[in-house]
Amino acid sequence: MSFILRRISTTKTGKQIIRDAALPGDTISLGRDSGNAIHVADLAVNPHHATIASADGRTVRVTALEGLGFDLNGRTLDTADIDSAAGAELRFGGHRLTITREGEDIILLVERIDELSHSSKDVDEARAFSLAGTMPGKRVGAWTFAILVLLAFLVGPIWAWHSYRGVDERPQGYHADQAWLSGPLSSAHANLKKDCQACHVEPFVAVTDKACIGCHTGEHKAMSASHAGAPTAMLLAARAPPGLGGKLLEGFANAFNKPQGRCVGCHTEHEGAGPMAATPQAFCADCHTGMAARLAQRGFKAGVADASDFGTDHPDFRPLVRATPGANPVRAAAGTRVLDHDGLKFPHDLHLQTGGGVARMAASFRGQFGFGQKLECENCHRPEADGVRIAPVKMERDCAMCHSLAFETVGGVTRTLRHGEPDQVVADLYAYYRSTPPTRPLQLGGMARRRPGQYAEGQIYNIYFRETALRPSRAQDAVRAVFSKGGACYDCHTIFAPQAGNNWRVMAVHQTPRFLEKGWFDHAAHKETQCADCHTSATGSKAASDLLVPGLAQCRTCHVGGSGARLASAKVETATNSPCAMCHEYHGDGDKPWAPARQRRKNVTAITDGPPRGVYAVREITGLERRDLYDATWRAPVSSPGRGGG
């Protein structure tokens, strides 16, 4: 038996040359040191790594010497007995030792199987020097990201929509289609944030009015999409021809099934949190500028004149008036002198004089009924409870302070004629004259002796008893007097004398509660302004038929157009930008035009020229209690210390 060391070298052509060398002795040493019988030039092998010995010539014992073992069948061992007939492969560092048997000889084949160093390995230049080996591939990234985005933002939302289809209200919590929210909802709809399907019911179908009136029932439903009672065809005819951009949008809307004239056309959503934005003036002006001509072209008759901006282009007011006494109220033609016959006789000039009888009488009541030195508007006129309009004048409340209807005092209680019921007045007067004797002369009293002749004609007894006998028939005279010139009724009312079975009649009084029906005028919003600042003709008005409602020009002294436009002729004192929606509303539900809270009139007094009368009055001393039309609160200091005086 002998050990034979076999070496195989490969030529450049790939041919293998096998060289065998017999190793003397029974024990062969293996190591990196050149003194070893098997010299392995491998840094991973110890200088004296192992011995290989065979006692019987068949079994080979391999023993590691310096701590580092060797690998046999995947396990690291220090000692191994190997049947050379079966053969084995041992591994020392980067080398492989194959033990086989050929005849009597044990062949030891040593080969380098690992590369000398890591860098010696073959590399793919394009891959090794680029990031390709370090980063996940671009294609992988592209697919991963794209799929993730599609799952989260397309599949998820559609799934959310699908799973709540037909459900009235979605449960709280996150729904994937919230990621589609294009902008915050207005505060009124904020609670629908998680429930896209509340409005977007069907996919690829634009939000319908049906979705709106699903919640907005009642008056909302009634007014939805209606404007001035006009049919839709008329509304569409009124629209201004769209510009290039508008045509583009229209074409887009047509192409993608987005019908016109829906609630959401004006009430745009997803425009930001807070109150829903008021529909801008342009939405009105788009149609109402040059509308009459367009409507006429399509065979419609315009009910209103053209208007594009309050400051520059707005028709004159056409107040609702009764052109003749007793006539039905109709809107006055524009540009005419307007008379409104309400059935009363009331000279405003007389009542508002600073001197004269009325003022004197008012001064005599000073301190009562809120009267001052003279009569003021608010002494007789009062606002409605909501402050928007001025209530009709009530005789008992607003006139009777001076215009007394008293005719008798019974035990300290004053009896008055019944206002508003002429028949009752007549009856009361008849009853009065029937039940009361004439005032008894003093001569008839006492215990003085009565002498003959005292009953003679022309004497006191005769006069008195004749009067007493005639007393009931005097009532007729009194009634006539009350209804005739100089009488209590006649001063204020137009009286019709009794005719053919009719009794005395008083012309019906119609106090128009709202003269300007198309617009909305709110007195409360103007409460810091003096009545006379707007109702300028009141002090000069001699007849009740004068309409004292201010005209357009008067409004324009404060109100300018939506963006501040004004006529060159207008003398504007304090400009208030007045878009259409300040006075007009689209749907016409009879209430005041809606405005978002931040655009509403603030309760301040900054725009008045000066404080109202009475603000400087020292109430503690005079005890003067004045009643103003409104209780306006003053924010700014009313007097400066410099002008205070003693």
Next chain:
Amino acid sequence: MATLFRRRRAAATQTERVRERRHEGFLRHANFRWAKISGGLCLLVIISYALIDVSPRPNGGSWYGYTLGTIGALLILWLTALGYRKRRMTSDFWSLKAWTSAHVYLGLSLIVIGTWHTGFQLGWNVHTLAWALMILVILSGLYGVAVYALLPQALSNNREQMTQMQMLEAIRAFDRQLHAAAQPLPPGEAAPVLASLEQDPFAGGIRARLTGRYHNRATAAARAALAEAVGGDAEARAKVVALLTQKEAALARLREHLRLRALLEIWLYVHVPLTFALIAALSAHIISVFFYW
């Protein structure tokens, strides 16, 4: 605009010569033709946005918004097509340089088109996601343009006229010499040398690649260990230490090369995947608008 495209053959040939002499890149292509077109487009968008009063307020849903959105979406698809175009060898149509120039400048104009399309209404939703991805893609592209302009010089300086494989071959040569020279060393000293040999010169994650700072530097460790060792075969050890020092220098050059290449390439790993994420988000954005119409 018309003059930008008008060219006569003789003049064109002359222009080509000038370009070749100057080595005109995609940025200067055709005397900044696409920069001018793109700048004009941006100016047009900004001015018309200021002049056109869309109601009720500017957003993607106005006619102007739809117009910009359509232009933007088509532009994004066309810009993406560069990836396809660059793989196709063509002689006709546009040169790849012209295409790249248009890609860069029109891509930049998308910042204006996309942002003005939003009407500056941004939020946490798929619509803004698409916008944000677009901006990220554009920014990564900007980075790419910047490094393409700045880094090749540094790359060339570092190479010192060696090819990549020559750099690697140098390391292999040092490894072979190290292996031979370390044979006489005792096991304790051979181990660090072996560690140096067994370390992959291309090892290290993306962070190491980008910064050039490697934590596990076996060659430097081996040099330090052998420099401190005493006794044994001092002569052999000194030889090994000298070889290790040289290998370290070769490794440093390779790693700097890898760092510069990583900086040159990294943006594409953002640009390309995010482009596809953008196209996905854009699809979701467009479909969502029509789905909840």
